[in-house]
Amino acid sequence: MFYIIDILGTIAFAISGVLIAINKKMDVFGILIIAFVTAVGGGTLRDLLIGQTPVSWMQDITYTYVILASSIFAIIFRSKINYLRTSLFLFDTIGIGLYTLVGIEKGESAELHPIICIALGTITASFGGVIRDILCNEIPVIFRKEIYATACILGGISYFLLKTLPLDGNLIFVISGVVVIAVRLLAVKFKIGLPTIYKD
Amino acid sequence: MFYIIDILGTIAFAISGVLIAINKKMDVFGILIIAFVTAVGGGTLRDLLIGQTPVSWMQDITYTYVILASSIFAIIFRSKINYLRTSLFLFDTIGIGLYTLVGIEKGESAELHPIICIALGTITASFGGVIRDILCNEIPVIFRKEIYATACILGGISYFLLKTLPLDGNLIFVISGVVVIAVRLLAVKFKIGLPTIYKD
Amino acid sequence: MFYIIDILGTIAFAISGVLIAINKKMDVFGILIIAFVTAVGGGTLRDLLIGQTPVSWMQDITYTYVILASSIFAIIFRSKINYLRTSLFLFDTIGIGLYTLVGIEKGESAELHPIICIALGTITASFGGVIRDILCNEIPVIFRKEIYATACILGGISYFLLKTLPLDGNLIFVISGVVVIAVRLLAVKFKIGLPTIYKD
Numbered sequence: 001m002f003y004i005i006d007i008l009g010t011i012a013f014a015i016s017g018v019l020i021a022i023n024k025k026m027d028v029f030g031i032l033i034i035a036f037v038t039a040v041g042g043g044t045l046r047d048l049l050i051g052q053t054p055v056s057w058m059q060d061i062t063y064t065y066v067i068l069a070s071s072i073f074a075i076i077f078r079s080k081i082n083y084l085r086t087s088l089f090l091f092d093t094i095g096i097g098l099y100t101l102v103g104i105e106k107g108e109s110a111e112l113h114p115i116i117c118i119a120l121g122t123i124t125a126s127f128g129g130v131i132r133d134i135l136c137n138e139i140p141v142i143f144r145k146e147i148y149a150t151a152c153i154l155g156g157i158s159y160f161l162l163k164t165l166p167l168d169g170n171l172i173f174v175i176s177g178v179v180v181i182a183v184r185l186l187a188v189k190f191k192i193g194l195p196t197i198y199k200d
Numbered sequence: 201m202f203y204i205i206d207i208l209g210t211i212a213f214a215i216s217g218v219l220i221a222i223n224k225k226m227d228v229f230g231i232l233i234i235a236f237v238t239a240v241g242g243g244t245l246r247d248l249l250i251g252q253t254p255v256s257w258m259q260d261i262t263y264t265y266v267i268l269a270s271s272i273f274a275i276i277f278r279s280k281i282n283y284l285r286t287s288l289f290l291f292d293t294i295g296i297g298l299y300t301l302v303g304i305e306k307g308e309s310a311e312l313h314p315i316i317c318i319a320l321g322t323i324t325a326s327f328g329g330v331i332r333d334i335l336c337n338e339i340p341v342i343f344r345k346e347i348y349a350t351a352c353i354l355g356g357i358s359y360f361l362l363k364t365l366p367l368d369g370n371l372i373f374v375i376s377g378v379v380v381i382a383v384r385l386l387a388v389k390f391k392i393g394l395p396t397i398y399k400d
Numbered sequence: 401m402f403y404i405i406d407i408l409g410t411i412a413f414a415i416s417g418v419l420i421a422i423n424k425k426m427d428v429f430g431i432l433i434i435a436f437v438t439a440v441g442g443g444t445l446r447d448l449l450i451g452q453t454p455v456s457w458m459q460d461i462t463y464t465y466v467i468l469a470s471s472i473f474a475i476i477f478r479s480k481i482n483y484l485r486t487s488l489f490l491f492d493t494i495g496i497g498l499y500t501l502v503g504i505e506k507g508e509s510a511e512l513h514p515i516i517c518i519a520l521g522t523i524t525a526s527f528g529g530v531i532r533d534i535l536c537n538e539i540p541v542i543f544r545k546e547i548y549a550t551a552c553i554l555g556g557i558s559y560f561l562l563k564t565l566p567l568d569g570n571l572i573f574v575i576s577g578v579v580v581i582a583v584r585l586l587a588v589k590f591k592i593g594l595p596t597i598y599k600d
Binding site: 021027064075137 | 448449450451510512513515516519520530534537538539540542543544545549550593594595596597598
Binding site: 248249250251310312313315316319320330334337338339340342343344345349350393394395396397398 | 421422424425426427428429430431433434444448451453454455458459461464475534535536537
């Protein structure tokens with residue numbers, strides 16, 4: 001079940017990378033690298049920071065196959081990918097929920113402070129996009145127009161609050177993931193963003 | 201004592217990150233990330249290169265609190281931060297002295313060559329700013345207008361020269377740190393920079 | 401023998417970094433950093449991903465001396481470096497062949513899947529240039545106009561195909577390296593690139 005969500009999220013992340021790389025007129029090699037980085041960059045940074053090497057995607061070849069296949073699919077059908085927009089957005093959002101929780105659990109097994117665990121979860125879910133934007137020579141979009149980091153952080157806080165209650169671990173995992181997903185869906189639907197500190 | 205300097209340096213680095221991120225019109229999330237990266241980026245790169253993981257700031261939650269508090273302070277009082285300029289410059293300079301020496305000592309305990317240790321010290325003190333500039337989509341300022349890398353390197357050389365004399369370890373640490381601080385203060389006061397290789 | 405190729409490749413990579421940094425009007429410190437990153441960036445990223453730390457160049461001071469010496473040479477004779485262009489291109493190409501195979505072998509000793517090993521080889525040979533371009537605030541040239549990643553990948557595939565035959569390990573290493581070199585030389589001579597997916 002979690003594995004399927006993971007794969008769907010990977011597909012959505014990889015395809016979003018492909019579309020951005022095509023926009024930058026990259027060649028096929030560049031497109032594949034951007035797809036990879038978008039899909040596995042956050043988890044890679046997390047693994048490096050806590051010293052869990054070789055990093056995850058190197059240990060399970062499935063991710064490589066999934067990213068290659070969905071990238072080639074997206075390159076071929078790039079003019080028609082718009083029809084999949086809603087599905088991709090959903091996969092992406094569910095993926096973010098899962099990745100946040102996976103990052104938090106990895107932080108916990110490295111015995112890190114809850115706040116650091118939440119930071120790791122947010123890094124897992126959002127830094128693939130940050131590295132992608134840097135490779136595309138853009139200021140990371142998430143630093144200018146926050147899209148989902150707040151959802152990750154609120155999901156992380158829920159996780160540690162729920163852990164103070166006598167609940168089953170899997171249930172806590174699922175509820176917190178749903179918090180991430182719900183916050184993001186509501187934020188997109190009602191166009192809620194972080195309060196701005198600029199006047200104009 | 202060293203811990204207090206460390207915290208003061210962290211505050212100065214974080215606030216400098218906040219000001220640059222505000223200049224780039226980032227949102228609150230982006231500002232906090234830039235503050236973090238500026239403050240802990242150099243030490244994080246050092247820890248990754250020598251394989252000391254989880255990286256330092258993940259193991260001591262104090263840094264997170266200090267960076268969050270000084271960032272929020274800097275965001276709120278951003279129009280008045282100019283009054284603190286001299287203090288911040290001093291904290292920053294003292295911090296650089298300390299971080300250089302901390303990096304060198306970590307290199308020594310990993311049994312690396314003195315030149316590599318000096319490189320690690322310089323990375324610790326200066327690569328937070330490099331990563332910050334990359335995230336802000338700028339060529340790192342330190343590569344164009346050298347600000348303090350020379351000070352770090354000269355302090356590092358002093359450290360290894362002093363170690364050939366029969367002196368106390370703490371004394372060597374302090375003297376070398378003072379060399380870093382003094383070189384930087386003199387360079388700023390007398391506007392001394394690296395000789396240019398360009399004609400115009 | 402391999403060590404000599406390694407050093408020649410390091411020289412070629414460092415000098416190419418110097419020339420690009422001069423183009424960006426960096427100061428001497430920036431030029432040296434770009435030379436370093438171009439020469440050792442790929443191997444450093446590989447070592448980090450598989451958790452082999454301290455990273456290679458920190459454990460053998462020779463690289464540092466070679467990079468410093470060739471950078472200073474290139475800075476002084478920058479207006480005359482054009483006379484060396486053919487030699488540098490050859491060193492560079494032979495270096496790429498070697499680095500690809502070194503990366504693959506490191507992947508193998510970490511017991512990674514052949515496809516991941518080929519990715520590691522390609523990273524070793526090409527990501528120094530990627531990090532250099534990011535530090536210079538450019539979209540990595542290798543993502544827009546593929547130069548040698550295909551050569552690395554084809555050499556890597558040859559390596560694993562040859563391993564199915566009853567051949568000596570060193571021989572396989574050399575043949576696969578020659579494949580990388582030959583593909584790159586032919587691609588440059590006949591101006592063969594990846595097929596474009598754009599219409600104009």
